Amino acid sequence: MRRRWLNGSVGLMTVIALAGCSAGAEAVDVKKAAQAQKGTASPVAERLRETIDRLRFEEVLDTAPPGSAQARALRAPVDKEATQSPRQRARLYAAAEPKPIVQQPQMDATIIELDRNGRPVSSGTVLMSPLYKDGVVVPVDRNLSTTSVRWRQWDDAGWYANKGQGSIDVVAGRENAPLDHMLNYPASVLKLMVNFGVLRLVDQGKIKLDDTFDYRPTSDSSVSLCGTATSKTVRQYMDESLTCSSNGASCALVKLLHEQNAIDPLNRTFQDLGLETLQLKGTNPATGGRWSNSITMGSLDTAKLLALVNGAPGRVWTAPNGKPVTSDAVLSASSRAFFMSKLRQQGFNDMLSTTNWCGGAYPAPGIPNAAPARWVGADGTVTVAGNKFGRDVRPCNAKAEVSFAHKTGWVNNTASDAGIVRALPGKGGRHYIIVVFSNLGTQYVDANRPDTPSGIYPFSYTEKFAQLGRAMDSYESRRAKRN
Structure with a gap:
């Protein structure tokens, strides 16, 4: 049977609203943007756009509005993760006077629908700004x-200054493109690129998972992000990087890539695969730190990378050079299995999925996955890397419908979650990839968000992300049943 492909081109139902640009900012050509809409949107693309619009992300409050002392405290264009611990966030919120967000939030979201074998059958990518x-x-x-x-x-x-419109191009030659979007800093979702690069070295025989890597930073420029010297196996660094989002472990892996002269080849690999927005650039060879805005990831390319990690038979797509892209050629079956096992053990289920906050009135329930057993204590609460969530997750685990192999990330102006959803046996058969990047990080809160009890990990994101995850999962469940 010939496989039907439904593309993500947009239909005329989408309204292009052009915000007024500040003096000197480049204007977006509304006619060109409208021309990009020709065709018919895939059902998932249309549903994703409608759902994002309906959730009214612009209703969030800003705890660090422009010009405030909180905004000045959060200025950190490099190694932003290092200055925003849960304790620091709690202090910031305690002193804040939240104001309505000054303009429409930024969002870049993709869903790729998969068949039972993991092959893409349809997709939708939506931008908001x-x-x-x-x-x-x-x-x-x-x-x-x-x-x-x-x-x-x-x-x-x-x-703020340019109404969400950036000035540095990520992909060359797109000056006349009908749409214009500033990619969100990916925060800890960048660790997907890092770990992918390390597994490529494993497959090439240059390192082994059980090799011990002595992380010896030769500069103290990123010590607040990366920590000090450590010595662990590559396997352990990868586990800590992916399951509990250790910045120190991830810095060690970035330094390992530098020592293997693997950073430039990794970026070329992304380009060769047609993943043009995936760029791990600007990191410090001496420490593995210096994570800055030059590190870029778009939701579509991130979802495509996850499709390869998830695995699919035969050609998944054709690369820009005309060669077929296959999962087996990108990562070995054993490396993909290792990668997936770590993503399934994600400790931070608190954005598109909110299992860690099971049972309370806030936040809203998200994608219905289970919290991995390794993080659940005898009292049923989740503790990840010393961060206690304080809710009994056992009722949600008992009702779980899917596995969610994913990676989250946050800083004050980044919220990100990227992963692979697959129905548990007897739970409807859905199988899809979902990736969301937004600027609505920990700086932005809901008006109805309760205070976090002392000693408990604070809420990281607006609950609207969980509502988005649940709505799209429900849609995918119904689609699977129809098919």
């Missing part, structure tokens, strides 16, 4: 690619 207040669906071809977006690098100050 001050330029596209109601959201716009990105036209995507059968190779899960688009030339319709001018991708720009994130700029912390520029998001």
Whole structure:
């Protein structure tokens, strides 16, 4: 039977709303943006846009509005993760006077629907920003690619000053693209790229998972992010990087990539695979730190990377050079299995899924996955890397419908979650990838968010992300049943 492909091109139902640009900012051509909408949106693309629009992300409150002392305290264009611990966040919120967000939030979201074997059958990518207040669906071809977006690098100050429009191009030659979007800094989701690069070295025989790597930073420029010297196996560093989002372990892996002269080849590999927005650039060879806005990830390319990690038979798409892209050629079966096992053990189920906050009135329930047993204590509460969530997750685990192999990330102006959802046996058969990047990080809160008890890990994101995850999972469950 011939496989039917439903692309993500947008239909005329999408409204392009152009926000007023500050003096000197480049204007977006509304006619060009409208031309990008020609065609019919895939059902999942249309549903994703409608759901994001309906949830009204612009209703969040800003705990660090422009010009405030809190905003000045959060200025950290490099190694932002190092200055924003849960304790620091709690102090910030205690002193804050939240104000309505000053403009439409930034969002970049993708869903790739998969068949039972993991092959993509349809996709939808949606952008929202001050330029596209109601959201716009990105036209995507059968190779899960688009030339319709001018991708720009994130700029912390520029998001306010330029109405969400960046100034540094991520992909060359897109000056005349009909859509224009500033990619969100990916925060800890960048660890997907790092661990992918390390597993490539394993497959090439250059290192082994059980090799001991002596992490010896030769500079103290990123010590607040990376910590000091450590000595662990590559396997252990990867486990800590992916399951509990250790920055120190991830710095060690980045330094390992530098020592193996593997950073430039990794970035070339992403380009060769057609993952043009995936760029691990600007990191410090001496420490593995210096994580800055030059590190970029788009939701579509991140979802495509996860499709390869998840595994699919045969050609998954065709690369820009005309060669077939296959899972087996990118990572070995054993490396993919290892990668997936770590993503399934994700400790931070608190954005698109909110199992760690099971049973309370807030936040809303998200994707219905179970919290991995390794993080659940005798009292049923989750503790990850010393961070206690304080809710009994056993009722939610008993009702879980899917596995969610994913990676989350946050800083004050980043919220990110990227993963693979698969129905548990007898739970409906859905299988899809979901990736969401937004600027609505820990700086932004819901008006109805309760105070966090002392000693408990604070809420990281607006609950609207959980509502988005639950709504799209329900949609995918119904689709699976129809098929």
